[in-house]
Amino acid sequence: MMVVKKILVCTDFSEPSGVALVYGRSLARTFGASLRVLHVVEHMAARYYIDVGYIALPDLEKELEESARQQIAAIVTDDDRRTLHAESIVRSAASAAASIRQ
Numbered sequence: 001m002m003v004v005k006k007i008l009v010c011t012d013f014s015e016p017s018g019v020a021l022v023y024g025r026s027l028a029r030t031f032g033a034s035l036r037v038l039h040v041v042e043h044m045a046a047r048y049y050i051d052v053g054y055i056a057l058p059d060l061e062k063e064l065e066e067s068a069r070q071q072i073a074a075i076v077t078d079d080d081r082r083t084l085h086a087e088s089i090v091r092s093a094a095s096a097a098a099s100i101r102q
Contacts, residue, residue: 004031034085040096
């Protein structure tokens, strides 16, 4: 018998991610598992190389992270937190794929 303890749903806040969250909730309820909802904000400096002038990349990254926290808080409901012990996770990383594997 398969034992599932945690369900991870990664989101980019798109409509397909919303569908994945609905499915993840259902799986968590079926297996009595906890739910983790993850969004990864990619490091801007790792994605873009800019050698002209000053661009406040750290400030932009902080704004993106805060926006992601607000969006993830909006999609993870109080019921998710209460019944599924849902956890909202926002990470900042050079690679979303590598961060998800952690």
